[in-house]
Amino acid sequence: MAHDVNHSEMDVAAQVRSALVDTISSERYELWIAEDTQWSWIDGALRIDFKNDFTCQLAKRMLSKDISAAVQGVMGCAVDVYFDVRPKSKTSPANELQSAVVDGIRHSEPRSVSGHSTVARVDGQRPAKRPLPQRLQPSQQLQPSPRQQNELWEQFVQGPSNQLAWTTANLIVSEPGRLSPVVLHGPNGCGKSLLAASVAERLRTVKRMRRVVHMSSEQFTNDFMEGLRGGGLPMFRRKYRDVEALILDDIQFFVGKKSTIGELKHTLDNLLKAGKQVVLTADRSIGDLQALGSDVVGRLRSGMVTPIFPLDEGTRVEVLTRLCTAAGLHLGPDIVSQIASRAAGDGRVLSGIAKRLMAVSSLHAQALDWEQCWNAVYDLVQSTQPVVRIADIERAVCNMFGLQPESLQSANKTRSVSQPRMLAMFLSRKYTPAAYKEIGEYFGKRRHSTVISAEKTVSGWLSEDTQLQAGRGLSIRDAIRRVEAELQVG
CATH class of the missing domain: 1.10.1750.10 (DnaA protein, C-terminal DNA-binding domain)
Known part of the structure; x- marks a missing residue:
């Protein structure tokens, strides 16, 4: 996984953590780095503050080389890394005695990985932890508005190109967890994201599920990276594993993100073992997702893998008819049919055509004829037609x-x-x-x-x-x- 250095934000510590997890895996990271460990970038050096000397020395012994390599990979040069122990807050004598037993002998001067003496502490300059977003409650989860919720299921136009996917969606709603995981894959504009959102809506409204998480794979990745900052992984895992259904869009986004793929695998294992419903979408087939690793691909193949094809001509006609009706356009069925037959099987293109026709229609008092319609959308139709050899x-x-x-x-x-x-x-x-x-x-x-x-x-x-x-x-x-x-x- 490549890591771009963002010097303007100086978020080097976070990038180092991400690079380290990619190298050693999230499991090993959690084993040797305590949740309350603080990472900071001060005066051109990386500083890692531990709660006690035991965890400090353990991490230094087990991970010093990996951390140094991660820093060098991010910065492009060797950088001093300091392992330190946070000063204890004032406690009662009893607590101090208990802490002393747990912490062991404290070193007064931590040593850097490179062997140099540590820099003096800079009081008050340690960056504060970034708060991890609170766990989303059902009302906070990314979901359509109430009006959209009532319309999504009805908006989906069934046809030969998506019949299997539509049948699968109905089975999911009738018996959640029976078909899991479900993978909906197809090219852009075929309707897979709309169908996934429709399934999420039906699970909430028909099956009365309160913990349905519908997110993009990018958001899943961002939340995971955020969870690595300041020990927020338990909260991240509660958010994505303590659910009744998990729906992730565009899982091809995970390709090349080794640590996130590992977390995805464990998330799938947790949910599938519990009999929960998982729905994933992708813009390519399972055979073209081998970069996700054999473990993840194997789990996906064990479920219901459902292709969705570009919209066939009949479905395109129906989609464009509905879009024009919703826009208040009154076009003859022959005009709609001719435009749809020439357009690509991409629902987004059809939406753009309807909007163009609506704008052109506002310039004319009379209903548009075929020539006016075709002149208005010709460029949209032609630009989406692939050149086939x-x-x-x-x-x-x-x-x-x-x-x-x-x-x-x-x-x-x-x-x-x-x-x-x-x-x-x-x-x-x-x-x-x-x-x-x-x-x-x-x-x-x-x-x-x-x-x-x-x-x-x-x-x-x-x-x-x-x-x-x-x-x-x-x-x-x-x-x-x-x-x-x-x-x-x-």
Whole structure:
């Protein structure tokens, strides 16, 4: 995990702690560093104050090299590190005697890691602990407003692109914990975050759960880093583990954050063992999240992994219709259908189109016609259309069927290769401007008549929703939907 030095804030001590946890793991950090240990950056040196001499010497013996390396990694040069013992506050003689037994013999002059004598204490200059945010009560948790709560579930538009995810969401609400963890993954704008928020809302309102935490993975990480400052990890863990349901958005944010991934693993273990509901969203498949580590990925695979694809045309039409109605726009169904058919399967793009049309409509007294609407949103539609090459389609098809990259261009005529090859030819005609001859040349110097035949064959499969033998029983519609999701088209 990379650590950027922010000299303007001089928050070096916090960055060193973060780097140290990344190096030694949060478990080892907690074992050797007491919760009430204070870290400070004074006069170009790192100072660590312990409650008593025992914990001071223990940490110095076990972690001095790791701490020095962490400081050097943050600052880019060797820096003195001082281990010190905080002066005791005034106590009663009985308490002083008890403290003396626990603390042992106190050294009058702590030694630095580098062997130099420690600097004199600077009274009153030790930075105060940053208070950890209080545990969120149900009313404080990040959740929609009451009006949004009543609308989120109804806002979600069901369609072929998200049918499995919608069914999964209903099962979560009916029997929380049965499907756990649930991973909703798909490209931007497919509706996974809206569905996750809808699930959180239903668990609160329908199942009457009071401890439902719905956070972004970035906020989880920030809270964890804050918990390392001043010994706030117990409070952090109560916040994320003492819950009935935990919903985290965009878990791909954890990639590269070793210590946070370790904390996530233990959080998942705690919740899953207790039978609690966990819902996670990601912008990529589990196979593309291997950087989270085999432990976390294994736990995710043990649950319900649910893909959400880019919005299909029918769903896009319904989404855009609802958005226009909500904006007070009265457009003909043909106009809405034509715009939706040309737009990408991204709900955010459709929202932008509706807002653009609303603004343009305010300039005209009469209802907008097709030409006015298209001129208003043409740039939005065109800018979101990805440029697809035949090679992109070939790669996506090979990935889905588990074929070697050169398979579709080979002379192999077995069904395990010929069916994917025909599908790739069909999609090349649909999503690229290439002519039959060019497509045939690309796929093993085949004749243009072969491409025409492949196009007709796949069209026939679609009319009957044929099961592909090459895809282990995968239907042609599902196969096309998955390839389109990888290409972010459709």
